[in-house]
Amino acid sequence: MPSDLDLSTKLGDIAMKNPLVLASGVMGTSPTLLERAALSGTGAITAKSCGLKQREGHPNPVMVAWEHGLLNAIGLTNPGVDEEVELLEATKASLKPLGVPLFASIFAGSLKDFSFVAEKIKKVEPDLIEVNISCPNVHDEFGLPFAANPESAAEVTKVVKSEVGNIPISIKLAPNVPNIGVIAEAVEKAGADMITAVNTMPGMVIDAEAARPVLSNKTGGISGPALKPIALQCVAQIARSVSVPIIGTGGITTGRDAIEMIMAGASAVGVGSALWYRGPEAFELILDEIRVFMRAHSMDAIKEIIGKALKN
Ligand SMILES: Cc1cc2nc3c(=O)[nH]c(=O)nc-3n(C[C@H](O)[C@H](O)[C@H](O)COP(=O)(O)O)c2cc1C
Numbered sequence: 001m002p003s004d005l006d007l008s009t010k011l012g013d014i015a016m017k018n019p020l021v022l023a024s025g026v027m028g029t030s031p032t033l034l035e036r037a038a039l040s041g042t043g044a045i046t047a048k049s050c051g052l053k054q055r056e057g058h059p060n061p062v063m064v065a066w067e068h069g070l071l072n073a074i075g076l077t078n079p080g081v082d083e084e085v086e087l088l089e090a091t092k093a094s095l096k097p098l099g100v101p102l103f104a105s106i107f108a109g110s111l112k113d114f115s116f117v118a119e120k121i122k123k124v125e126p127d128l129i130e131v132n133i134s135c136p137n138v139h140d141e142f143g144l145p146f147a148a149n150p151e152s153a154a155e156v157t158k159v160v161k162s163e164v165g166n167i168p169i170s171i172k173l174a175p176n177v178p179n180i181g182v183i184a185e186a187v188e189k190a191g192a193d194m195i196t197a198v199n200t201m202p203g204m205v206i207d208a209e210a211a212r213p214v215l216s217n218k219t220g221g222i223s224g225p226a227l228k229p230i231a232l233q234c235v236a237q238i239a240r241s242v243s244v245p246i247i248g249t250g251g252i253t254t255g256r257d258a259i260e261m262i263m264a265g266a267s268a269v270g271v272g273s274a275l276w277y278r279g280p281e282a283f284e285l286i287l288d289e290i291r292v293f294m295r296a297h298s299m300d301a302i303k304e305i306i307g308k309a310l311k312n
Pocket residue numbers: 023024025026048049063070072074076105132172198199200222223224225227249250251252270271272273274
């Protein structure tokens with residue numbers, strides 16, 4: 001159907017044809033899978049987080065669907081930065097003709113490793129480097145996430161930004177902090193070009209019959225519908241605290257969810273677990289629902305509704 005609606009948005013200088021972003025991790029880093037997501041309509045693609053060295057991740061079971069969301073503890077499975085560079089090169093080549101920006105994602109356990117991984121990834125020249133300082137599932141190895149306090153979050157931001165120069169960076173924050181606005185202010189001051197909010201929320205699902213947690217890691221990160229109100233609150237608080245753009249992520253399953261997230265102050269909207277709930281056509285379905293909502297409410301452009309709910 002021809003559309004008079006303007007779904008385009010911007011993340012700094014990054015132009016997107018629509019506000020949807022494939023969230024990190026949900027479709028891995030395979031160039032074929034990421035290209036398929038791009039072909040199914042998303043405005044931008046985020047690859048799975050990559051670290052210095054190859055990681056197997058946690059043993060199965062690593063994911064469970066419960067009544068109100070998903071719980072996962074994949075454990076940052078990734079091929080290591082050298083192979084990641086090759087995968088990202090291939091993905092970049094296939095996304096370019098489609099006009100879909102590619103966001104890399106990196107994690108590390110120390111400032112030195114963040115610097116090293118960033119240095120390698122910058123050679124791919126992705127449109128954005130997302131800096132995952134908030135994975136809740138690797139405490140045993142990495143200790144408290146850098147996203148847990150403003151000082152450590154700012155330190156990582158400074159290190160990565162000084163390494164990658166002109167490539168924009170987005171710092172991915174955790175929902176389980178007392179005041180996410182303070183962390184957002186610290187990373188903005190330290191040079192973050194934007195903020196992705198949020199990563200999954202720590203949680204546990206117990207199998208009463210077996211009298212044990214379902215996941216091998218015992219705890220995991222909650223995503224999907226249960227995360228939405230938490231994510232909306234985090235994004236609204238960040239939007240009130242900083243002026244950099246926000247990729248609002250957490251529980252976006254329908255077009256109405258996406259509209260709510262944009263009204264909370266997000267310039268773009270991460271979509272992850274919705275692919276599990278609605279299948280590979282999730283992006284198309286969400287975009288159609290956004291259009292229906294906009295028409296029904298006489299809205300012309302996505303850009304006009306960013307932060308609308310904060311004014312009321
Ligand atoms: C299976 C799975 C794997 C994930 N892997 C990553 C990852 O590698 N890096 C990251 O920053 N976030 C990762 N996430 C978090 C998502 O990017 C997103 O922040 C979170 O799931 C909330 O969005 P959603 O409710 O739309 O899924 C993962 C989430 C899931 C469900």
